[in-house]
Amino acid sequence: MKVWQLILFGVLVHLVLFYSIFDIYFTSPLVHGMTPVSPPTRKPAKRLVLFVTDGLRADKFFELDEDGKTRAPYLRDVIEHRGVWGISHTRVPTESRPGHVALIAGFYEDVSAVAKGWKENPVEFDSVFNESRHTWSWGSPDILPMFAKGASGDHVSTSCYPADLEDFAGSDMTRLDTWVFDQVEEFLKSASLNESLSAELKRDKIVFFLHLLGIDTHGHSNKPHSKEYLNNIKLVDKGISKMVSTFRDFYQDDGETAFVMTADHGMTDWGSHGAGHAQETLTPFVAWGAGVRSPVKSANCGVYTDSFCADWKLEDVQRSDMEQADVATLMSHLVGIPFPVNSVGRLPVDILNASRGEKAEALLANAEQILAQFQVKMDQIKDRTIAATFRPFQELIEAEKLQSLKHIRKLIHGGQYEDAVSETHLLIDKALQGLRYYQTYDRVFLGISVVFGFLGWVCYVLYLVVLEHTAVGQASARITAGHSEGHTRLLLFGSMALIICILLAVQSLHMMCYVYCLMPVLLWYKACQGLRLLQYTVRWTLANRQLGRFVLSVVVSAAGLEIIVLSFYYRQLLSVGLLAMSLWPIIQSRGQGRVMGRPWIAVGWSLTCTLVGMFPLMPVVGRETRYALVTSSGLLAVFIGALILYRVSFSRHFKILCGFQLMLIAVSVLTVKLTSESIADRQGLPWFCQLCSWLVLGCCLPVALFSPTCLRDRLLSLSAALLAPYILLSITYEGMFILSLLALLYFWLQMEHTESLVARRQVFQNVDFKQDGLIKDDISSATFSRHLELSDLRRAFYFIFLILTAFFGTGNIASINSFDPASVYCFLTVFNPFLMGALMMLKNMIPFLLVTCAFRGVQVLTHTPLRSLFLIVLIMSDFMGLHFFFLVRDYGSWLEIGSSISHYVIVMVMIIFLLLLTGVSHVLTCWRVPLPTQRHKML
Known part of the structure; x- marks a missing residue:
């Protein structure tokens, strides 16, 4: 199988394995065909007003300020004298879309549904709005349309403010909430002058939805402890008080309006949400008006063992907690409409009047x-x-x-x-x-199929490695050349595939089940080609007394991979691994550095390993911004680059090219500085800074393709090219991390080159191998055909370890709770989830690309066939992938569930990225755009 065919085949296999957990563990809970069930009792209210304060934490709402006063005096008065209060417990992911679906539709969206769409319904589901006679809603264009377009008929009306109003760098984001309050007031005033609209509003089964986004935006921009966030709570309280008076005036205080105030999710201290921290999953709930009981007061009736309300001074008012989906059933009951047919919420009868x-x-x-x-x-x-x-x-x-x-x-x-x-x-x-x-009825047999798919793929890749890249494999191929079992094997596996298809067809299972069940058959059919090779390999290993050495290598590799797996849970283990890697020169022959006359390489390797090992011990990026570190790292990069250009001999054209790249880094530093200062002064994102950011991003990589394809020049140019956009996307110490990682990759190249030269001089004592391969080796023309060595196993392991170090060095991204919009402020500040997500993905991929390109350089310097190294990396990566497949959970705490999903997703995406990045790194290291003078010489 050719290299491109193997890459394509591997991508397809891993896409199936990646998607499998969503069909096995997280299938959609939605079913259709049920008859709506209406509450059999009287309708407590003719209408309901729902306030959703996006991103409001329960503790910040209920607690008293430093003066012992409440931040929400109106709602505090409601809690103590007129209504009920409690905590609405959300589920992961604590994001706006799934939170609103739980509140309004009463069910928890599966992961795949959330991924299919954000603003509109990717799946059909019923909701309180859909069951109402008419719903009017005001707020964000990212939330309201999905309930309007998911409703049957045209009885859900929406009024959304312009999308560019959601500017994270705006001077005062309370305007998002005041816009909603003003629009509702204007709407009711106009209705009082419009007889037909007034008559419609005074019918029963009416719902009003006010989505208030200002608190969430201030939380992202200024953090939940900021005065902006806390002042926004006060503004919302005043706005709700005004809205209640407005509704009562319009309806002449008829006592048939119910009010509910809650939030879709909370927020961490560092201004993010998405995972299962208590700050994110505990949201306030307050209800009052028609159909809701009065407060129940007695000594200590509000004391809970969870201690969440210890300092809220509400011990004498009964607290009524509920799950987030319960809110939908409550609203349905209050206005007397059928429960949403897909709801799994439980009616909180204890708060009903x-x-x-x-x-x-x-x-x-x-x-x-x-x-x-x-x-x-x-x-x-x-x-x-x-x-x-x-x-x-x-x-x-x-x-x-x-x-x-x-x-x-x-x-x-x-x-x-x-x-x-x-x-x-x-x-x-x-x-x-x-x-x-x-x-989960089909989970067991689908899980078994996927496991067999994993094992079949690993066995097939292992077969290719042994057959094509070892001496024993090539010897076996010559010996078994005359044997053929193809027809028997084809008949056996073909019969198995036919039986599986018949059984699946009888049960009318969906198409992906055929893929999950037939893929292992194909992979094991390919893997079983190596049965004779396996027999020959075992005999050869025993005859040459290599079994012990082979088993030891496998055990050591497996133990190292287990450490990597544990690092997903304990990020600090990366530091332990890097410290162990720093001892590599000591473990190797003590005389190696003296033989080559370059002991500084071993010292540099140990120091840079220790330096990079410090970063996993630091706080996760995103909890605070330190732009002084960003600018310092950028200036340090410019200084180091200028020093290299001054001290090292390069061609004139390359010096001009690198000078331009250093200018791009300097522009990036200046852009970060000006942008951060402007946003700190509440002036927003300057247009010229935004323009410079996109220009730098657009031209950084194409410029690198003009550099020569000799190893030293191309890798140096690529490093400079990727530094500029990485600095634009940094908010704290990431720039220092990427510089340290580049230093470590440089010494990795030098160590591997030195170790390779020593090994070859020991075998070919009369041959003078060059020591300047890092300078003169041309990546684009590098082709090698030697057999694999045990040292290649170490190189593959180091590659995987450094990939994950690049991934987790600045944060535990296994948690889906890591996004901070401040990282993309140089490019945009107006909320755009997909563009912001793409930029964050680019930021995560830049260290990937640097390590992958360095790995390509290691392959060139050590004269190792890239295909063989790549296949070993695939086997190691799939070992981890299978490990995390068994660790995926859909029970326990929602943080554990979310982490188990993201662990598996990260490993599988990493494998797919490695397959794709191999091709990308080939382009970045081997392709070159000729300069005009070079084109003239070619002609």
Whole structure:
């Protein structure tokens, strides 16, 4: 198989393995075909007003300020005298879209659905807005449209402010909230003069949604402890107070309006959200008005063992907590509309202003709505499963479900309301467990298929390595050249594939199931070509007494990979690994440095390993900004580059090219300085800084392609080219990290070159190998065909370790909680999730590219076939990928679930990137754009 074919085949295999966890662990919970269930009791309210304060932390809202006063006096008065309060517990990912879906639709979106779209519905789901007679909403263009376009009919009206108003560098982001309050006030004023609109507003089943984004934007820009964030809470409280008065005036204080205030997610101290920290998952909840009970007061009734409210001074007011999805069922009940058919929320009956009988009836209707989902899901699984193999959910078979419903109704009719509520909660628990059971029904056999796919791929790659790049493989190929088992193997695996297709077709499984089940058949068909090679290799190893050395190498490599796996959980282990790597010159022959006459290389390697090892011990990037470090690292890079150009002999054209690249780095430093100062002064992003940033990004890599393809010149030019955009995307010590990493990569090249020369001089004692390969070796024409050595195993391991060091050196990106918009302020400040995400991805890829290009240089200097090194890297990476596949979790805390997903995703994306970056690094190191004078000479 040719190199490009192997890369393409490997990318396809790993894309399937990457996507598999979303089909196995995180399939969509949505089912369709249920009949909506309405609350059987009276409608407590004719209308509901929902305030969602985006990014509001529970502690910042409930706590008292330094003067012992509340930041939200109006809502504090509501809590103490008119309504209920508590904490709404969110789930990961704590982002705006999934949070609003949970609040308004009552279910938790699966990971794949969130990835399919942001502003619009990627999947069809029901919501409170959809079930209402009419919903009017005001706020962000990133949130409102997805509920309007997902609704049936045209009864969801939206009013969005312009997208460019969401400017993270804006002078005062409270204008996002004041815009909403002003628009609602103008709307109700105009309605009082419009008879038809006024009549529509005074009907029942009406919902008003006010999305307030100012707090979230201030949290990202200024952090939750800033005066801007805290003052925005005060502004929102005043705005809500004004809105309540406005609604009551319009409706002449008829007492039929319910109010709910909550948040979609919280925010960490360093201004991010997305993971499962308590600061992100604890959001405030306040409800008052029609259908909501008055406060329950007694001594210590608000004290909870979680200590979240210890300093909120609300111990004498009962706290009512709920899951975020419960808010949707509450809103549905208050306005008397059917529960969203996809909701998994549980009606919080303890906060309702209703009789015990009405509470029991309402909760039973909630249970019937969830049971309808359970029934549809069970029927779907049963219809497509072979009858003899169907395994029903034993705790809620049909007879038991009917018996439970009958028993609960009997309790209600007998006036045993408390018992009825308890029994209904148990029934809801069973229904939710049953939904989960059928949602994960196919997990075992799909998981086994994916594991066999992993093992088949690893065995196939191992077969290629041994066959094509070892002496034993080539000897075996000559010996077994006359043997052929192709027809038998094809018949066996072809029959297996046919049987699998028949079984899958009978069960009407989706197309990806065919891919997961047939891919292992293909991979093992390819891997089984090496059965005879395996037998010959074992005999050869035993005959040459190499078994012990081989086993020791495998064990050491596996132990090293386990350390890398653990570093995903304990980032500091990277420092331990780098410290161990610094001992490499000591472990090697003590006389190596003296033989080559270059002991400074060993010293430089040890020092740079120690230097880079300091960064995993530092705080994660994103928690604070230190632009002085960014500018210092940029100026240091310019100084080092100028010193290299002055001290080292280069061609005139290359010096001019590098001078231009150093100018780009200087421009980047100046841009960062001016941008940070402007934003600090609340002046926003200067247009000329934005223009310079995009120009630097656009021309940095193309300029590097004009440099010569000799190893030293090209790698130096690439380093300068990638430094400029990296500095533009830095906010603290990342620039120092990338300079330290470049120094380490330089000494890695020198160490490998030195070690390779020593090894060859020991074999070819009369041959004078050149020591200036780093200067003269041309990457574009480098082709080698030697056999693999045990030292190549070390080179592959170092490559993987340095890739992950580049990835985790400045932050634990295994947590999806690492994004800080400050990193892209030089390019844009107006909220654009996809462009901002692309720039952050570029920032993460730059260290990847530098390490990959250095690895290409190691391959050239050590005369190792790139294909063989690359195949070893693939085997090691897939070993880690299989490890994390078993560690993926969909239970436990939401932080653990989110981390397990991101660990697997990072490893699989890394493997796919390595496949793709091999091609990218080939372009960056081997392609060259001839200069005009060179074109003239060629002609």
